[in-house]
Amino acid sequence: MLKASPLAMVPFVSVDNMMRLVHHIGIETFLSDLAAEIEADFARWELFDKTPRIGSHSEVGVIELMPTSDGQHYAFKYVNGHPKNMKEGLQTVTAFGVLSDVYTGYPKLFCEMTLLTALRTGAMSAVATKHLARKDARTMAMIGNGAQSEFQCLAIKAVCGIDNIRLYDIDPAATRKCMANLQGLGFTITPCTTAQEAIEGADVITVATADKNAQTILTDNMVGAGVHINAIGGDCPGKTELHRDIVARSSVFVEYPAQTRIEGEIQQMPPDHPVTELWQVITGAAQGRSSAAEVTLFDGVGFAIEDFSALRYVQKTILQTPYYIDVDLIADPDDPRDLFGMLKRAG
Amino acid sequence: MLKASPLAMVPFVSVDNMMRLVHHIGIETFLSDLAAEIEADFARWELFDKTPRIGSHSEVGVIELMPTSDGQHYAFKYVNGHPKNMKEGLQTVTAFGVLSDVYTGYPKLFCEMTLLTALRTGAMSAVATKHLARKDARTMAMIGNGAQSEFQCLAIKAVCGIDNIRLYDIDPAATRKCMANLQGLGFTITPCTTAQEAIEGADVITVATADKNAQTILTDNMVGAGVHINAIGGDCPGKTELHRDIVARSSVFVEYPAQTRIEGEIQQMPPDHPVTELWQVITGAAQGRSSAAEVTLFDGVGFAIEDFSALRYVQKTILQTPYYIDVDLIADPDDPRDLFGMLKRAG
Numbered sequence: 126m127l128k129a130s131p132l133a134m135v136p137f138v139s140v141d142n143m144m145r146l147v148h149h150i151g152i153e154t155f156l157s158d159l160a161a162e163i164e165a166d167f168a169r170w171e172l173f174d175k176t177p178r179i180g181s182h183s184e185v186g187v188i189e190l191m192p193t194s195d196g197q198h199y200a201f202k203y204v205n206g207h208p209k210n211m212k213e214g215l216q217t218v219t220a221f222g223v224l225s226d227v228y229t230g231y232p233k234l235f236c237e238m239t240l241l242t243a244l245r246t247g248a249m250s251a252v253a254t255k256h257l258a259r260k261d262a263r264t265m266a267m268i269g270n271g272a273q274s275e276f277q278c279l280a281i282k283a284v285c286g287i288d289n290i291r292l293y294d295i296d297p298a299a300t301r302k303c304m305a306n307l308q309g310l311g312f313t314i315t316p317c318t319t320a321q322e323a324i325e326g327a328d329v330i331t332v333a334t335a336d337k338n339a340q341t342i343l344t345d346n347m348v349g350a351g352v353h354i355n356a357i358g359g360d361c362p363g364k365t366e367l368h369r370d371i372v373a374r375s376s377v378f379v380e381y382p383a384q385t386r387i388e389g390e391i392q393q394m395p396p397d398h399p400v401t402e403l404w405q406v407i408t409g410a411a412q413g414r415s416s417a418a419e420v421t422l423f424d425g426v427g428f429a430i431e432d433f434s435a436l437r438y439v440q441k442t443i444l445q446t447p448y449y450i451d452v453d454l455i456a457d458p459d460d461p462r463d464l465f466g467m468l469k470r471a472g
Numbered sequence: 473m474l475k476a477s478p479l480a481m482v483p484f485v486s487v488d489n490m491m492r493l494v495h496h497i498g499i500e501t502f503l504s505d506l507a508a509e510i511e512a513d514f515a516r517w518e519l520f521d522k523t524p525r526i527g528s529h530s531e532v533g534v535i536e537l538m539p540t541s542d543g544q545h546y547a548f549k550y551v552n553g554h555p556k557n558m559k560e561g562l563q564t565v566t567a568f569g570v571l572s573d574v575y576t577g578y579p580k581l582f583c584e585m586t587l588l589t590a591l592r593t594g595a596m597s598a599v600a601t602k603h604l605a606r607k608d609a610r611t612m613a614m615i616g617n618g619a620q621s622e623f624q625c626l627a628i629k630a631v632c633g634i635d636n637i638r639l640y641d642i643d644p645a646a647t648r649k650c651m652a653n654l655q656g657l658g659f660t661i662t663p664c665t666t667a668q669e670a671i672e673g674a675d676v677i678t679v680a681t682a683d684k685n686a687q688t689i690l691t692d693n694m695v696g697a698g699v700h701i702n703a704i705g706g707d708c709p710g711k712t713e714l715h716r717d718i719v720a721r722s723s724v725f726v727e728y729p730a731q732t733r734i735e736g737e738i739q740q741m742p743p744d745h746p747v748t749e750l751w752q753v754i755t756g757a758a759q760g761r762s763s764a765a766e767v768t769l770f771d772g773v774g775f776a777i778e779d780f781s782a783l784r785y786v787q788k789t790i791l792q793t794p795y796y797i798d799v800d801l802i803a804d805p806d807d808p809r810d811l812f813g814m815l816k817r818a819g
Contacts, residue, residue: 132562133487139800140480144818152815174528181521181541183574188546190537194528199535203548203570205577211808215479215576219802223550227530229562230552239803243811275812299809306812452799453486455566456586461558462646464590465622465653468499471491 130459134451138236138439142448147240150442153283156276160248160255160284162434167252170404172196173430177384182362185209193429199225200433202238217272218242224436231455234440238432243273245435246427247280249380250355253423254285254329256406256413257378258353262328263289268320268342269334269358270294270303277331277355278307285329291315293323321347332366334358345370350418356390357425367422369393375422376415378403380431389424400424477806481798485583485786489795494587497789500630503623507595507602507631509781514599517751519543520777524731529709532556540776546572547780549585564619565589571783578802581787585779590620592782593774594627596727597702600770601632601676603753603760604725605700609675610636615667615689616681616705617641617650624678624702625654632676638662640670668694679713681705692717697765703737704772714769716740722769723762725750727778736771747771 138146147155166173178191186207193200204220211217220238225231254262265287267274271294281287290312294300300316307314317323320342324330330352332342345368348354354375358366367390377400379385391398403423405411414421443449458467485493494502513520525538533554540547551567558564567585572578601609612634614621618641628634637659641647647663654661664670667689671677677699679689692715695701701722705713714737724747726732738745750770752758761768790796805814 137799140803141800141818144815147815148819152819176526179523179526179537179539181539181546181574183541183543185575186577188539188541188572188574188577190526190539190548192526192528192535192537194530194535196530199528201537201550203572203579205572207575207577210576213576214808215578216803216805216808216811219578221579221801225535225550225552227528227535228532228554229557229560230533230535230554231562231566232550232568237801237803240811240815271809272811302807302810302813306810306816452484453488454568454584456487456563456584458563460649461561461563462618463649463653464563464587464619466649468491468494468587469653471488472495472499 130457133453133455133457135232135235135454136443136449137452138443138449140237140240143237143240146439146443146446146448149446149448152279156244156248156251156280157283159245159435159438160252160280162438163245163248163431164252164407166430166434167404167407175381177387178429191429191432193433194227195433197227198433198437199227200429200436202429202432204238204242222432222436224440234436235452235454236436236439241435241439243276245431246273246357247276249425249431250277250331250357250423251280251284253355253378253403253425254281254353256403257421257423258285258329259351259414259417262287262353264291264327265289265329265331266291266293266323266327268293268323268330268332270299271333273333274303275306277333278312279310281329282312287329289313291317291323291327293317293320327352329353329355331355332358334366341368342366343371344368345374348420350420353421355423355425362387362392365390365393372422375420376401377422377424378406379424380426380428384428385424385426388426390422391424477804480800480802480804482579482582482801483790483796484799485790485796487584487587490584490587493786493790493793493795496793496795499626503591503595503598503627504630506592506782506785507599507627509785510592510595510778511599511754513777513781514751514754522728524734525776538776538779540780541574544574545780545784546574547776547783549776549779551585551589569779569783571787581783582799582801583783583786588782588786590623592778593620593704594623596772596778597624597678597704597770598627598631600702600725600750600772601628601700603750604768604770605632605676606698606761606764609634609700611638611674612636612676612678613638613640613670613674615640615670615677615679617646618680620680621650622653624680625659626657628676629659634676636660638664638670638674640664640667674699676700676702678702679705681713688715689713690718691715692721695767697767700768702770702772709734709739712737712740719769722767723748724769724771725753726771727773727775731775732771732773735773737769738771
């Protein structure tokens with residue numbers, strides 16, 4: 126190719142390089158570092174430009190853009206959600222993202238985010254669990270053993286030290302897959318045949334199912350006092366996982382209320398249902414768990430700042446590694462006004 | 473790298489490959505084909521999901537995301553606008569975009585759009601001029617001879633047969649650059665030292681300046697009866713190019729009113745200032761020019777459907793060419809629920 130100027134080049138992290146980067150760092154280290162990045166960015170929440178994600182809905186799914194900026198860096202993620210994809214041999218969720226320099230508007234990182242979203246979603250639940258679960262929590266029920274489940278388990282272990290996992294999925298093959306993947310990673314794993322069985326004795330319940338319908342994976346009488354629930358599968362309008370009585374009985378913690386009221390479990394509740402913003406728990410401005418008997422619910426839908434944290438983390442960690450390539454993404458003529466001249470001379 | 477599945481791969485068109493593609497097709501053919509694509513998409517305007525672009529503004533510029541969908545394909549463009557960049561040796565506008573399959577949510581094309589935006593912006597003005605200028609128009613004044621100017625001139629020649637060009641820029645070096653670039657491409661070119669001089673005898677006036685301020689590049693007494701004006705440089709809040717008296721005297725045609733009222737010349741006017749949507753002129757649902765004496769104004773700010781058309785055009789034309797590479801953008805495990813297994817096995 127013609128010699129492109131260094132300004133034209135943007136580092137690109139492919140899926141293959143993301144996998145290499147994760148193994149280079151170590152999965153659990155990656156997850157706990159990422160959780161720390163998210164925590165640090167949540168602690169400066171007010172600095173960020175925040176907007177609900179911009180969705181384009183069809184009958185079979187949604188494609189969303191999730192932008193945010195802290196005034197120095199701008200990030201956005203493209204992410205789709207197509208529950209029917211799985212049956213067709215495709216990913217329910219695929220994603221990629223870009224990190225840019227606010228001062229110049231130039232993109233500075235182009236990155237796969239299918240894996241990175243799974244990693245950051247695990248890290249986010251772990252941050253919520255760290256701040257909201259009882260300190261003596263040792264056992265987690267993982268309801269829904271699909272593509273997100275292992276990331277949830279590994280992040281909760283890395284960040285909260287919870288290594289006793291009870292698995293349940295309506296499809297036993299998913300549970301077998303999850304169990305096999307977690308083998309040898311330091312967990313004690315109990316496969317269960319009902320959701321009720323899985324949550325027996327669990328201090329933390331993480332629910333990550335993918336159907337695009339109002340579901341009641343958990344009903345109220347199943348949930349005992351003192352548990353912390355991460356409900357992360359209900360992430361678009363019309364899609365919920367918990368019976369509303371559980372939501373009503375819980376103290377609800379959210380990322381960004383304007384988005385969660387549209388997409389989260391609280392879409393079942395009145396628009397003024399009380400919620401606490403998780404960033405305020407992290408800074409100490411709001412109370413988290415108030416008693417050992419309280420049921421806390423992290424109604425996680427995924428917010429742009431988490432992707433920002435993840436892209437910043439990748440941008441920092443790929444330096445001095447071979448885990449990216451430079452791609453010629455920006456037209457950069459010698460004279461910035463001479464875009465046409467650059468094109469003409471290439472002829 | 474590890475063998476990625478074909479589903480994981482997304483065609484990427486770099487700046488270098490875009491330049492090769494344009495020359496392979498021929499610049500004027502590319503511009504007139506692209507104008508035809510835009511016209512065809514404007515003719516089915518009502519099928520598209522439309523939303524004003526989502527901007528993230530800073531003191532020095534803006535970063536925008538521009539999504540749209542026709543129900544089969546989804547496209548978005550990332551574009552920045554940083555007028556101060558030019559003085560720092562950088563592009564005022566850089567862009568890239570993605571085209572996706574609505575049914576699966578999978579990205580199907582990743583494409584540089586700095587060049588492509590310049591090309592589609594030229595093609596768009598040419599479409600507007602074709603439908604709004606007097607049929608006997610032969611001379612265009614090109615006010616603002618920066619990065620966009622040559623694309624405007626070449627598109628208007630390719631689509632409308634206008635090859636008599638009068639150039640003006642506050643910086644004579646820009647005019648010299650534009651003139652040199654257009655040399656040998658079949659134009660009769662007159663460099664001018666004032667805007668007033670440039671528009672003498674012009675049937676079409678295209679204004680494309682980049683300062684992020686309310687400007688009055690043209691005042692009312694300069695503009696004679698019967699001209700068509702393309703005002704394309706005012707494309708964000710606070711940035712205008714025409715004196716409001718010109719706007720008041722013109723019949724105003726716009727892409728998408730909700731966006732143009734925020735970003736276009738009509739931001740100077742009351743929120744109910746009458747405008748005609750250009751797509752309705754193209755379908756025949758609304759009248760374009762009503763008399764030879766009327767002043768018509770295309771208040772162009774650039775809309776997502778034009779980028780959709782451009783990405784679709786590139787997607788079709790790169791087939792059977794070497795002008796793209798496949799990049800490993802999507803994580804595609806054999807079992808879609810086994811994202812973690814794919815990561816684990818890569819270790």
